[in-house]
Structure formats: structure tokens, C-alpha cells
Amino acid sequence: MKDILLPNTLEAATDLLNIIRNAGILLIARPSNFTREIARVINTGITTEHILVILTKGIEQSSIALMSEIFLQELDIMPKITVLSGPTFAREVAQDLPSSAVIACNDKQTLNLLHDYLHSERFRLYKRKDLIGVQLDGTVKNVIAISSGIYDGMKMGLNARAALICRGIAEMTRLGIALGGQLETFIGMSGIGDLILTSTSDLSRNYALGQNLDRGLLLEKCMPSGGAVAEGVQNAASKNALAECHKIEMPICKAVYRIIFKGTSCVGAMQDRDSPDQEISISYA
Structure with a gap:
């Protein structure tokens, strides 16, 4: 999407552990075959206070594990694990066209917090507990x-x-x-x-x-x-x-x-x- 302008407040970084130290909510949007590698990299920096939002829509081919299951297998300390999914083409979301999605989490407090952060008139979020x-x-x-x-x-x-x-x-x-x-x-x-x-x-x-x-x-x-x-x-x-x-x-x-x-x-x-x-x-x- 070369024609989409990113906000000036958005910064690019490659040091995942440094990102974790400076952010409480982490959105994971890499292809599914990279998820286990990412989980292993962030393992030493993750805490129970972090909220992990999985955007990846896939299942690991070798283990047939869901993305949430990979993090459960690889992380020594468990953050709050959530999933965001729904009928959303990235281009239309970036263009601020009306879109809707579902945010799922087993923890009600985390679910409400993410809903408050991410929900808007142009991006409507529906809450579920079914990860x-x-x-x-x-x-x-x-x-x-x-x-x-x-x-x-x-x-x-x-x-x-x-x-x-x-x-x-x-x-x-x-x-x-x-x-x-x-x-x-x-x-x-x-x-x-x-x-x-x-x-x-x-x-x-x-x-x-x-x-x-x-x-x-x-x-x-x-x-x-x-x-x-x-x-x-x-x-x-x-x-x-x-x-x-x-x-x-x-x-x-x-x-x-x-x-x-x-x-x-x-x-x-x-x-x-x-x-x-x-x-x-x-x-x-």
C-alpha cells in the first residue's frame, strides 16, 4: 500500500525486546510461519502485565497449533492473550472506511480495556470470549x-x-x-x-x-x-x-x-x- 501515508507518530524499530520494554500492548501481525520464532525472541522480555493481540490468521503447518497455542507453548511467563479478527481489508481500514471486527479474550478486564483503546465510530469492535x-x-x-x-x-x-x-x-x-x-x-x-x-x-x-x-x-x-x-x-x-x-x-x-x-x-x-x-x-x- 505505497499510496497510504503513515502517521508521523508511528516509529519503525527492529529490536523486539526494546519494543516490549516500552510498550504494554503488543500487536502481532506477522505471517503464521514466523509466530513461533517471534515467541522465542520475546520470551525473555514478556511479563504478566503485557497484553498480546494476535492479528495473524493462520495455523502452524508442522504442529497444527493455533497462534495462541504457540505462545502458550513457548512463553515462560504468560501475558494476557487476545485475538482480533474479522471482515477487514487492510486498505479500507487504512483509508478510514467503516469496518467491524471481533476482539476475543478470556479476561473481561483486558477485553474491555482493548475495546476502549481500539473501538471507534469508523472501526467497530465486538467483544467475545471465544479465542x-x-x-x-x-x-x-x-x-x-x-x-x-x-x-x-x-x-x-x-x-x-x-x-x-x-x-x-x-x-x-x-x-x-x-x-x-x-x-x-x-x-x-x-x-x-x-x-x-x-x-x-x-x-x-x-x-x-x-x-x-x-x-x-x-x-x-x-x-x-x-x-x-x-x-x-x-x-x-x-x-x-x-x-x-x-x-x-x-x-x-x-x-x-x-x-x-x-x-x-x-x-x-x-x-x-x-x-x-x-x-x-x-x-x-
Whole structure:
């Protein structure tokens, strides 16, 4: 985003330990494959007074650990761990266009504090205590977005895309509930909201990658330029491993995994993915 001007009060620094010594709230926004390394670097400086806000939407491929789980594994002293996620393209947030997201934390006082700091008329924050669900929302939607891009590249039509997104919500919910997430999280802002945004817009790196895959381009040619990351690529492998581990039926995510890692054609994988899987029954009682 070379055209976006940063505020003069923002400073750049590379010494993470020095940053920790001078800040109480730490926002982590690096790609998921760097999270464990960052946790190890900050370990000697972190305290119980720090608040760690995870913005990364991913699952570690080698361990299939959520980002919060990596920090729990690597840090000797636990800060307050929170997650911020939702339907937010960085460009629109930077342009101060109206946006909404979810902030999740198990500690009510920390949740209220972050809400007071970050919430505004142009950036609305909704509070939840479901750390697991909010993290899974942000990871599954990236894989579904790749499949949506493939569908649109195949000229399947808007009806098919709507059905695909709906089935994606079912896959997200099945996995999330199995891992301890709450149903309301998946049908809310960080679930359905983020999935719709990411699966329908050319601004989505994962959606655009799916379109390029359908054109027959090699994976490395489909990746975003300028150092940007399409987290759905690694997430496809992580989701497939999680689904197999917990015996959860996720045919769309499995189809994307087969396309990216097994060389299956887009047409073959997306046609084979349809199965009479069970609908999610939602009760409001």
C-alpha cells in the first residue's frame, strides 16, 4: 500500500525486546510461519502485565497449533492473550472506511480495556470470549476463499458460489465446535462476515490465488507479489490434517488441499468434493 501515508507518530524499530520494554500492548501481525520464532525472541522480555493481540490468521503447518497455542507453548511467563479478527481489508481500514471486527479474550478486564483503546465510530469492535472460535474463523475462511476464486475462475456462476460459501460455513462450524469453539462465533462477524468478504472480492489475496490456480498457473506464479502472503495455502494443509485428526468431514478444504499439494486439477477436485454431508442445525433456544 505505497499510496497510504503513515502517521508521523508511528516509529519503525527492529529490536523486539526494546519494543516490549516500552510498550504494554503488543500487536502481532506477522505471517503464521514466523509466530513461533517471534515467541522465542520475546520470551525473555514478556511479563504478566503485557497484553498480546494476535492479528495473524493462520495455523502452524508442522504442529497444527493455533497462534495462541504457540505462545502458550513457548512463553515462560504468560501475558494476557487476545485475538482480533474479522471482515477487514487492510486498505479500507487504512483509508478510514467503516469496518467491524471481533476482539476475543478470556479476561473481561483486558477485553474491555482493548475495546476502549481500539473501538471507534469508523472501526467497530465486538467483544467475545471465544479465542478458539475466532482464530479458526480467520483460518478456515482463507481456504474457502481459494475455492471461491477457483469456482469463479471456472465460471460456475453466482448461485454456485453462494452454495459453496454456505457449505464453507458448515465446514468451519463443524471443525470449530469439535475443537471447543462456540456456535455463535461462527455465525457472527469473524465467521460468516469474514468468509463473505474474503470469498467475494478481488482484494482478497486468497480469492485471487484461487482464480489464478484455475487458469492453470503454477502455484509460485499464483502467489501475491511484493512479499504479501496468502495464508490459505499453508492453512489448506493444516485444515486437512486437523480434519483427519478429529475425523471431521471438510470436503471443500480437502479439495483445495488436493489441488495445491497433490496436483489434482481444479475441475476434478471441485467436482469430487460434493458429498451428502450433514447440515449444521442451529438452535437459538
